[in-house]
Amino acid sequence: MKAALWYAKQDVRIEEIPEPKPGPGEVKIRVKWCGICGSDLHEYEDGPFSIPVDTPHPLTGKKAPIVLGHEFSGDIVEVGEGVTGWNVGDRVTAEATVACLECRYCKQGHYSYCDRLGIFGVHGSGGAMAEYVVAGAPFLHKIPGNLDYEKASLVEPIAVGFHSLGAGNFRAGMTAVVLGAGPIGLGVIESLRAAGAHKIIAVVRKSVRQEYALRSGADVLLDPYEVDAPAEIRKITGGLGADICFETFGVDFGVNLGLNCLHNGGTLVVISLWNKPVSVDLMHTVLTEKYIVGSNLYSYNDFETVLKMLEDGRIPAKGYITKRIALDDLVAEGFHTLSGPDKKKHVKILVTPDRSLL
Ligand SMILES: [Zn+2]
């Protein structure tokens, strides 16, 4: 079968490899669509960040070259030994989590805390930028009735945003600030709208992304390079500041800006991934009793909830898919588009191994 293999930075090849076989507890899926994640792009442009190159991943036992892709949908074509409740022909998507299911965290259901946590399509397990992929039954989800395969492949990145609401103890009626309007920031905005935010303030630099933030449900837009965002937010909130802020900028500036947008006792939820430490004014945090919390991936229930909300339209995800391409064109039409002059226009580029879907 055809698959996209990451060999090294700037070296992703579409190659013929043997079809994967489902082991005990696994199913084999024919892939319909797989989204390109920001993390795939980073691994291509500047990696390796997370892809194991010298030492195999402790859970999967694999290292590069690895098959990319973790935001996908498809049909089950084969069911492995011991799998119950899943049948050939089921329309499915899967979490990108690869957890041991044996450690204390996994047994409590907190498998995103797993000691040996891996990411599908990054750490050597799976990889859905391929004609077929094998996934563990515990991480599968049925695509609800009316939801199409394209939208179903969006559940993974949107669930990352949705999960962050729970991580920050968001409650309906709160005023929220969202820093950034990339795929995750937009997922947070859509989730906040669906979950009953009183007001959503998107802090986004001037670009087409501002329109996207409004379309996703933001009430107010602030360009942090044009205005004093914390001061504007205090004006909007009766002089106090916002209840909660979601950080998806991924730069130091965003963490400190986020803290300054909050009222005392408010919560900053950090969702970005970092490859170096960040400098934060902890004295300010102490004196104001603000919370800084991290949010990683999602839980089984987040995935189920987001799938339902995508199906019934509470999360419309309108305009989220900005391009559809064939697997063969992943590098030229996918990665190069996402790093080229039109990069801001794109939210999610979907890849398919089946040209008849284009
Ligand atoms: Zn992703």
Ligand SMILES: [Zn+2]
């Ligand atoms: Zn575990």
